Amino acid sequence: MALTSSFSRAIYSEIEEIGWEHLVRLAEDLSFVTFRVVDKKERVHVLEILLDKSYPNCPPSVSADVPYLFNLEWSTNSRLKDVVKQFRQHLEKLQQFWSTVEDIDQSLWVSNTAQLHRATSFRHIKIGNLFLVQILTPIIPLLVCEIFCFSGNDCSVILSIRANEPRSLPECRFLGSNENVNLLRDKWRRNCNKWSKDKPFAENLANLLECQLPGPPGFEKNDQQIECGICYSQLLPVDDELGPKSGGRTDYTCENSTCSKAFHSVCLGDWLRSITTTRQSFDVLFGNCPYCSQPVAVKIGTRK
Known part of the structure; x- marks a missing residue:
């Protein structure tokens, strides 16, 4: 991007409107600018705005660690502050999604937590020993999820949460031995109507599986x-x-x-x-x- 003095002044002026304290990074050639945005739950988000050489006649591109991006509304009179404003509005729509996945993380045994980020819309959850569960509870329904076998009859489930409807029934598929998969699918079909948007996610899952799910593993x-x-x-x-x-x-x-x-x-x-x-x-x-x-x-x- 050819750096003209008028273009530079315009970008610096628009950053000033947002506040330099929110600036995380600014490219030397002004091709992109990154801002830190804190939502109402004090979650920190980083918004990167890519500036085309014809900016502001051409709308900028945006990227952020969110499950899906918003459709940027832009006109030749728009400024960077308008992008940040629309991003804040988008974050408000995602509050229930993040609250839901955080509730899952705090109440269930979630694997690979270090690899999760704000855009992740699934959770890999340990169920426990399926054989023991069958002995204790003859009926084992299952909700939408993927099952992974660890060892023996030990199994887990991956829940795919809908970002726009996080409290609704999630999607899934099963993996494991044919016997276990067929059993879980059968129980799931029988019990899927037990899911309630008014109940916590972990409670819904336990009701569908009709078993006690393990909580997060203890650690110092x-x-x-x-x-x-x-x-x-x-x-x-x-x-x-x-x-x-x-x-x-x-x-x-x-x-x-x-x-x-x-x-x-x-x-x-x-x-x-x-x-x-x-x-x-x-x-x-x-x-x-x-x-x-x-x-x-x-x-x-x-x-x-």
Whole structure:
């Protein structure tokens, strides 16, 4: 993109309207800009806006970690703040979806949680030993889901949740031995009418399966993987440029006890660099927490 002074001024002016404190990244050639957006449940989202060389005559493209994107309404008079506004409205429509999957994560045994992200619309759930369940409860109905056999008669189910109707009956298919699959399909057909949008997801699943489902496996607090308050990922990407921090967990926590947000020091350092009020002394950046505005200080290192 040819950087004209008028184009640069226009982009900087539109970023100013949104607020530089919401800026995460800005391409040197102004081909894209990334903003941090917090929804009403304090979930952090990152919105990337790709700018065509004919912007604003041509609408920008957007990408975000959501199950589906919104249809951008655009005119030649539209600005970046209009994109962010429409994204916020889209996030409001997805609140029930995220509340539903979070309820599943907290009440059931979900596998591969480290690989889940905000766009994931399925959950891989451990059911338990199918043989033992059959002895305890002769009737084992099943809802919409996929079944994976771990070992022996131990099985699990993958629920596909509808992002636009998260409390409705999910979709699924079964995997496993023919005997178990046929049994589960038969029970599912008999009991699918038990599903109720007014009941919690885990309760609905237990009613359809007519069994007690295992809860989340126990683990120590120190072993928990906490999302970064800036990139909202648990682990940094595996990248040689990050050096020893490649693939690392959150390693910085706001000292304000009423906040206690966790961050990757790399993400927090990049965030602080984008704020004009940040001060630097040697290899330490001094600024404010993105959430509570309390003072923070993070040591920065040179990347490979």
